[in-house]
Amino acid sequence: MSKRLDLRQFQQSLADRMRAKGEEGERVTALGIQIGEELWLAEMADIGEVLPIPPLTAVPLTKPWYCGVANVRGSLFSVVDLAAYLGRDGAARGARSRVLLVAQKHAFNTGLLVSRVLGLRNPRNWRRSEADGGVLYEDSSGQVWRHLDIPGLLGQPEFLHIGN
Numbered sequence: 208m209s210k211r212l213d214l215r216q217f218q219q220s221l222a223d224r225m226r227a228k229g230e231e232g233e234r235v236t237a238l239g240i241q242i243g244e245e246l247w248l249a250e251m252a253d254i255g256e257v258l259p260i261p262p263l264t265a266v267p268l269t270k271p272w273y274c275g276v277a278n279v280r281g282s283l284f285s286v287v288d289l290a291a292y293l294g295r296d297g298a299a300r301g302a303r304s305r306v307l308l309v310a311q312k313h314a315f316n317t318g319l320l321v322s323r324v325l326g327l328r329n330p331r332n333w334r335r336s337e338a339d340g341g342v343l344y345e346d347s348s349g350q351v352w353r354h355l356d357i358p359g360l361l362g363q364p365e366f367l368h369i370g371n
Contacts, residue, residue: 239325239352240307243295246352247321248328248344253357255310257324260300261286266369273369274320277306284308285369286318292366315361328352 237248238257256279263275263286272291277284286306290296303323309315330352334345342354360366 237328237330238307239328240305240355241322241325242293242355243290243322245295246325246350247355248330248352249307249355249357251327253310253313254307256308258306258308258318260304260306260320268371269369270371277318279308279318282316284316284318286320287366288320290320290322309357309361313358313361317361319357 236251238251238254240247240249258279261277261279263277265275266273272288274286274288277286284306300320304320305324306318306320307324309317309319328346330344330346333347333352336343336345341356344352344354346352
């Protein structure tokens, strides 16, 4: 029960900070995440919730990147190891690992396992470029962040076909 209370407090704190930033004119639109060793940005509008890794039920005869099914407050969510899906080493399932639940507007009960959540980011003033069909951002310290296109991910036939 304490984990749920801590998560609610975290989400309320996050919402309060986003509202405060919005009032100052600097709207925070992205969540910084780490997938494997790479830095990524996910649009806040595409994320419904951030959770510690819930208990997972394995599903036989699925791809190696498919972690299983999780029961989140009575709803079933498919959980995908995003690093493994992207062809990198799978995400280490440790204390910092999190599952990003895809926003309800996408009509997918899917969770994306990431190595860790790095906090809110505002890439509006970062240098933007495109490479290998994706969007890259370079922050003021020179770190490169990749844009995670969640709607595009959900539309990939490979992502939707979990069976071996």
